[in-house]
Amino acid sequence: MSDQVTLTINETKVTVPATFTVLEAARAAGIHIPTLCFLKDINEVGACRVCLVEVEGARNLVASCVQPVHDGMKVKTHTQKVREARRSTVSLILSTHDQDCLSCARNQNCELQTLAADLGIRETSYENGNDKKAVDDSSWSVLRDPNKCILCGRCVSVCKNVQGIGILDFVNRGHNTTVEPAFGLGLKDVPCISCGQCVVNCPVAALKEKDNIDEVWAAIEDKEKHVIFQTAPAVRAALGEEFGFAMGTPVTGKMAAAIKRLGADKVYDTNFTADVTIMEEGYELLNRINNAGVLPMITSCSPGWVSYCEYFYPELLPNLSSCKSPQQMLGALAKSYYAKEKGLDPKNIYVVSVMPCVAKKSEAKREELLEDVDVVITTRELARMIKSAGIQFDQLQDEDFDADLLGETTGAAVIFGITGGVMEAAVRTVADVLEGKDLDLLEFTALRGVDGIKEASVEVAGNTYNLAVAHGTANAKKLMEMIQNKEKDYHFIEIMGCSGGCVNGGGQPYVPAFDKLGVDVRSQRAKALYTEDESAPLRKSHQNPQVKKLYDDFLGEPNSHLAHELLHTHYHQRQKFNLGE
Amino acid sequence: MSKVCTEENFQELQQAIATHAGKKGSLMPILNDCQRIYGCVPKKIQLYLSEKLGIPFAEIYGVVTFYSQFSIEPKGDYVIGVCLGTACYVKEAQKILDEVKAKIPDLEVGKTSADGKFTLEATRCIGACGLAPVMTINEDTYGNLTKSQVEAIIKKY
Numbered sequence: 001m002s003d004q005v006t007l008t009i010n011e012t013k014v015t016v017p018a019t020f021t022v023l024e025a026a027r028a029a030g031i032h033i034p035t036l037c038f039l040k041d042i043n044e045v046g047a048c049r050v051c052l053v054e055v056e057g058a059r060n061l062v063a064s065c066v067q068p069v070h071d072g073m074k075v076k077t078h079t080q081k082v083r084e085a086r087r088s089t090v091s092l093i094l095s096t097h098d099q100d101c102l103s104c105a106r107n108q109n110c111e112l113q114t115l116a117a118d119l120g121i122r123e124t125s126y127e128n129g130n131d132k133k134a135v136d137d138s139s140w141s142v143l144r145d146p147n148k149c150i151l152c153g154r155c156v157s158v159c160k161n162v163q164g165i166g167i168l169d170f171v172n173r174g175h176n177t178t179v180e181p182a183f184g185l186g187l188k189d190v191p192c193i194s195c196g197q198c199v200v201n202c203p204v205a206a207l208k209e210k211d212n213i214d215e216v217w218a219a220i221e222d223k224e225k226h227v228i229f230q231t232a233p234a235v236r237a238a239l240g241e242e243f244g245f246a247m248g249t250p251v252t253g254k255m256a257a258a259i260k261r262l263g264a265d266k267v268y269d270t271n272f273t274a275d276v277t278i279m280e281e282g283y284e285l286l287n288r289i290n291n292a293g294v295l296p297m298i299t300s301c302s303p304g305w306v307s308y309c310e311y312f313y314p315e316l317l318p319n320l321s322s323c324k325s326p327q328q329m330l331g332a333l334a335k336s337y338y339a340k341e342k343g344l345d346p347k348n349i350y351v352v353s354v355m356p357c358v359a360k361k362s363e364a365k366r367e368e369l370l371e372d373v374d375v376v377i378t379t380r381e382l383a384r385m386i387k388s389a390g391i392q393f394d395q396l397q398d399e400d401f402d403a404d405l406l407g408e409t410t411g412a413a414v415i416f417g418i419t420g421g422v423m424e425a426a427v428r429t430v431a432d433v434l435e436g437k438d439l440d441l442l443e444f445t446a447l448r449g450v451d452g453i454k455e456a457s458v459e460v461a462g463n464t465y466n467l468a469v470a471h472g473t474a475n476a477k478k479l480m481e482m483i484q485n486k487e488k489d490y491h492f493i494e495i496m497g498c499s500g501g502c503v504n505g506g507g508q509p510y511v512p513a514f515d516k517l518g519v520d521v522r523s524q525r526a527k528a529l530y531t532e533d534e535s536a537p538l539r540k541s542h543q544n545p546q547v548k549k550l551y552d553d554f555l556g557e558p559n560s561h562l563a564h565e566l567l568h569t570h571y572h573q574r575q576k577f578n579l580g581e
Numbered sequence: 582m583s584k585v586c587t588e589e590n591f592q593e594l595q596q597a598i599a600t601h602a603g604k605k606g607s608l609m610p611i612l613n614d615c616q617r618i619y620g621c622v623p624k625k626i627q628l629y630l631s632e633k634l635g636i637p638f639a640e641i642y643g644v645v646t647f648y649s650q651f652s653i654e655p656k657g658d659y660v661i662g663v664c665l666g667t668a669c670y671v672k673e674a675q676k677i678l679d680e681v682k683a684k685i686p687d688l689e690v691g692k693t694s695a696d697g698k699f700t701l702e703a704t705r706c707i708g709a710c711g712l713a714p715v716m717t718i719n720e721d722t723y724g725n726l727t728k729s730q731v732e733a734i735i736k737k738y
Contacts, residue, residue: 166637172646182631182642183624190638577628577638 007073022064022075023051027517033077034086034115036093037152038065039201039513042162048152049089050115053077061085087119095126097204098147104205109510111203112150133178138186140365141194141210141358141506149179149206154513155198162499164474165308167192179206182577189578191311193473195304195497196358196506201513209358209507213385215375216352220263225350228338229264230330231255233271234356234417234502235379237528241509242383243393247519250528253398258386259354260399270353271413272406273329274425276550277301278413278541280567281323282430283558285492294318296468296483296490299422301325303363304497304506306571308473313480314573319493322568324369326416327353327360330406331372332566337554338405350374354382356417356505359497368569378507408546411536418526419471419501420447420454423494427458427467428540434461441539448530450500450522453479455488465491472499503529593618594626602634608644612651621655657693657700659738662717666706674714678703680731681716698738 006015007025014029021044026033037048046063053064056074061082064075076082094116101107136144153170156179160166167190171178181190198207219225240251259267285297300306300321309316324332331353335346353360353376364373377385386393401407412428415421424444432439446456447467452475455468468490470479476495482488498505500522511521538544555563597614601607611630615622622645631638645651663669663678678701682688685699693700709715712724716734723734 160637160640166640169637169639169643170647171639171643180639182627182638579624579628 002071005069005071005073007069007071007075009075010077016069018069020069022053022055022062022067022069022073024517025069026053026064026075026077027514031077032514033064034118035065035513036090036111036115036150036203037154039154039157040517042201043152043154043157045153045157048093048150050086052082052085052089054079054082083119087121088125090116090119091121091125093150094121094124095128096130097128097150098145099124099128104148105208105211106205106510110205111512114512136180136186137210138188139192139194139210140188140362142187142192142196142199143208143210144180144187145206145208146178146180147206148204150204151177151179152203153179154201154203155179155207158197158201162472162474163193163195163197163497164472164477165191165193168198183579185577185579189580191307191574191576193304193307193311193497194359194362194506195473197498199358199506200504200508200510203513209378209380210361211381212361212375212377213381216377216385219350219352219374222350224348226265226344226348227263227350227352228266228268228334229259229262229352229354230268230270230273230327231259231354231382232327232356232360232417232502233269233274233414233529234505234508234525235354235382236532237417237503237525238356238508239379239383241511242380243386245394247511247521248524248527250532251393252532253400254393254396255382256401257396257399258391258393259382261391261396262385262389264352266402268330268334268406269401269409269413270326270330271409271416272544272546273326273333274413274416274422275410275541275544275547276329276333276567277323277326277416277422278425278429279547279551279558280329280563281321282426282433282541284321284323285426285430286433287559289491296466296493297321298493298495300569300571301416301422302495302497302502303357303359305473305476305495307359307362307574308476308497309480310571310574311576312477316480316483317571317573319483320571322564322570324372324567324569325360325363327355327376328363328369328372328569329567331364331374333406333550335371336566337550340554341405352377354379356502356508357498358506360507366569379505380507380509383509405546408538408544409536410541410544411533411539412541413544414529414532414536417502417529418448419450419496419499419522420444420469420494421501421529422496423447423467423469423492425541426492426494429542431458431460432540432542434463438540447494448526450520452499467492467494469494471496471501473497475499500526590618598630598633608634608636608641612641612644616651619655621652623655624653627653652700654693655697657698659698659718660700660702661735662702662704662707664705664707664709664713664715664717665703666710666713668706668710669714672713676728677714677716677726677731680728681735684732684735699735 005018009029016025033051036050046066051064052061054076055062133146156168219227236250236252240249298319331351335349339346351373353373361376364376412425447454447469453470457466470476503525504522601610627641688694688701690703714726716723
């Protein structure tokens with residue numbers, strides 16, 4: 001069989017790989033077939049019947065998302081018959097959907113709304129006869145509103161297959177079907193790691209982040225409060241998408257300028273504490289290696305991953321680095337070091353984290369970490385704040401972050417937002433420390449890219465160190481099993497809860513499923529951060545002059561007593577299900 | 582109900598798991614056995630199966646709530662099914678159903694009586710339209726029913 005086939009779509013001959021579906025072939029021919037339940041590589045089930053097309057010789061309309069192409073196939077994508085079938089399907093979906101669109105969190109970026117508009121649905125054909133169902137607001141991160149759910153199953157697939165957890169599933173049958181956790185338990189009573197992958201993949205507002213914008217505005221209005229914003233590296237790689245910039249355009253300068261206009265007293269880059277993390281984590285690793293400590297050491301920056309480990313691999317908690325994540329470190333340093341240097345009362349310092357992540361909202365509410373960060377908002381929430389403040393984001397001149405005390409950053413820090421980035425940054429520093437000199441910069445191509453599990457070995461000072469990187473918790477699970485089966489001796493492992501790392505986090509801008517067909521969101525956004533690393537004057541964390549000053553003036557040395565008090569934490573096994581009995 | 586959580590039942594469940602686990606599509610036969618052994622698939626057993634089989638709790642709950650042969654609460658010793666399919670319905674099966682509820686204290690559709698004796702179900706068509714209206718009690722079938730016959734039938738159990 002040839003690798004290529006030629007088919008006719010709407011009178012146009014198209015030659016595509018034989019592995020393509022009709023949907024992919026149409027896209028290649030520049031034809032947009034509407035979809036709803038389809039999510040490339042994640043949910044390809046042909047359930048919603050929105051992508052129906054006419055195929056010559058077929059008895060019925062076929063779902064183009066799962067229909068393979070074949071040679072000589074004749075497809076019609078937008079005939080009267082097809083359009084009517086799609087319209088009646090979507091009209092029926094709308095009949096069970098809570099249509100308060102104007103006040104909905106997904107207003108103007110809802111895939112169902114776009115679909116209804118594209119299909120020319122101008123009237124409600126069927127009344128919504130459903131009773132209002134209870135909204136689950138038990139989680140700090142994710143809000144589940146079953147009244148909006150259209151049963152597409154995208155959340156079910158991503159949670160079960162990409163994250164390997166399976167919190168949500170279809171329950172009951174027929175008209176009574178819902179998507180929810182077992183026994184309708186709240187998200188806080190099940191082992192939900194709050195990664196928010198269900199949120200970014202929901203086409204409507206059935207799953208969304210907990211909105212904390214009002215708390216931020218209140219702090220800004222409060223004259224007593226000294227409001228410090230911090231932005232995680234991945235935010236700059238995606239925020240522009242909310243304002244019409246192409247995916248992968250870094251908008252660091254505009255972001256800093258916009259946050260200053262919102263009324264922040266200071267805007268710092270979480271990159272500063274990413275550099276501090278490398279110091280603390282790097283020395284922790286050396287200490288474990290030199291003193292027969294627990295190995296492999298596993299990174300602890302990703303709160304989705306930390307929760308996963310606490311729920312599913314409690315026996316490996318001693319392997320987790322005791323380092324707090326960079327957002328918590330920045331909060332802790334703002335209320336100690338910064339407060340002291342500036343003569344401020346820590347009680348009046350209010351730290352706002354802007355994160356690509358919804359799990360960070362839950363992290364900041366951990367009992368051990370409660371003091372550090374006051375509120376966490378996502379990239380999407382920041383965009384909403386900028387819009388509601390009337391700031392013309394695309395017109396802004398680039399500005400710098402505040403430069404004092406917590407202001408200097410390196411290229412090593414900015415790649416924290418990508419899978420493999422924390423590891424790469426750590427190796428740049430640890431290798432220099434072990435060799436005792438400024439080595440040529442190591443760029444770890446083996447640790448870059450979107451393969452689920454990546455491995456590398458590095459020779460430093462006559463020893464070989466085995467490294468591994470996993471992203472998405474289903475891959476983390478595989479790696480944990482490899483460790484438990486002692487298949488390989490690793491020294492250091494990086495895990496990020498979301499596939500691709502933070503650039504593809506649960507708090508990042510929505511990308512319609514059809515757009516994801518043509519671009520790997522993870523790689524595209526990663527480019528923005530690699531570019532920023534390459535152009536950074538300093539690319540190794542330990543060379544950050546303000547990090548050096550932090551240790552000289554305040555902390556003493558990495559892993560000092562004070563560093564432990566402020567920058568390290570602990571973990572505990574968590575009960576997976578709370579059945580309330 | 583006392584018959585639910587005995588050591589003997591648990592051993593039998595272990596057997597069922599040992600027979601089916603590891604094979605593709607093992608969940609359904611295990612759940613069928615569980616329903617037979619316990620008379621239901623209780624919440625704690627679903628959680629146990631989730632851990633044991635490595636299948637998400639929500640998926641198991643989804644399967645149990647999808648198929649009508651499974652129940653979460655224990656069923657009574659006698660399961661009364663009153664057919665409300667089209668043929669039975671037009672032959673006034675609703676009145677039969679109401680009569681069953683009237684004769685057994687506190688019995689509701691989908692529930693089990695307080696003494697654990699009867700469970701009442703309103704079924705879809707059971708394919709005995711010629712006998713409409715039809716009621717089944719476990720394996721027994723009663724056709725061409727009238728409201729006045731109901732009490733005597735129930736008394737037989």
